[in-house]
Amino acid sequence: MERKKRILGWIGVSITVVFSSIWAYWGAFENFHEGWYSTSVWENIFVLFFQYLLFTIIFVVLALIILKWKKIGLVVHILTGAFCVWFFSGASFSVLGLMIVIPFAALGLIYYYGNPEPLKWARRLIIFVPLIIVIAISIPQGIKVSQRIDDGDFGIRIVEGNDVTLAWAPRGPGWPDRGVSWEEAQEICKYLSEDGLTIMETEQNIWRLPTVDEAVRSMLLHGENSGGVWNASEEKATYEKTPDKESPLWDVNSKIIYYWTADTSIQDVNQAYIIVYDGGVYDKRKIDGYGHLSFRAVKDKTETDHAKNNSQSSQLICKKFYTPFALDEDRDNKAHMCSWGIQFRKNFSLSASSRRF
DSSP states (O other), X not given: OHHHHHHHHHHHHHHHHHHHHHHHHHHHHHHHHTOOOOSOHHHHHHHIIIIISHHHHHHHHHHHHHHHOHHHXXXXXXXXXXXXXXXXXXXXXXHHXXXXXXXXXXXXXXXXXXXXXXXXXXXXXXXXXXXXXXXXXXXXXXXXXXXXXXXXXXXXXXXXXXXXXXXXXXXXXXXXXXXXXXXXXXXXXXXXXXXXXXXXXXXXXXXXXXXXXXXXXXXXETTEEOOOEEETTTTEEEOSSOOOSOTTTSOTTSSOOEEEEEEEOSSOTTEEEEXXXXXXXXXXXXXXXXXXXXXXXXXXXXXXXXXXXXXXXXXXXXXXXXXXXXXXXXXXXXXXGGGHHHHHHHHXXXXXXXXXX
């Protein structure tokens, strides 16, 4: 009987380690893919632990509780699963059910009837396996993020190279720091003033969304063109070097990591292509407008744009590397922690079945 309990207990430990490790792997990568953009290191750390590593922490903590107090641990497992059903009600069953609720319920019963001896080794595996995964991923990803170039110029930018020359809109209505649907982006472009700073009452038809081909060919890494090529028939972008979230196309301190393009998906007329800062191209529903998905309008370069671009660039003493440890009160004030839980719930429900999971 004791042998069966021991086997059952170690099955529970194995399941905990597997699921906590999967969530640790996903969370560590996703933290540096779409997160870690704040100028406050403490906010970045808060989001890392309480958004991207949340389920890793929950799996580990629940296991440690039930190994110490079986009855209390079983109740906590069941309550946690029930809470997740309510809180993440918009998520798909493949994520919410198979990766969260069912494992919680099963683990509660397995640990309740099982007994993984020796307990000290069970606890060590439960704690250190996901911890090692997080550290192994976070160190190189953190170094990569710290080397991003941010020149601080949010005006009109002329991006030339790879047979494409475009003027990219300045920060404002043509380059918003919020989620925008494809339809809304198209409408804004129609009414955008020539300087890209004002939405006019009548259509101007100066600005537009870039095509997929233009966006791919414009991607940069450390100020140099990434050599992107778009294969429309295969719906695939290839690069000589992988681009990154850097000036002049991206704001390293913005949550926006996807831009809409003008092209409708060849698979579904209700979807359009988006481009990620690392060069990936995917299709999304045109009505989607969640927090990380926005746009940056473009237009053909004019001599006025070229002069403005040179003037703005000459005012910069040098390019600076992005660091998440700098403090910027204006940006910090935009981040209200009291709304974090609501935003996390919304983001999780919308992206739980995304390409990265």
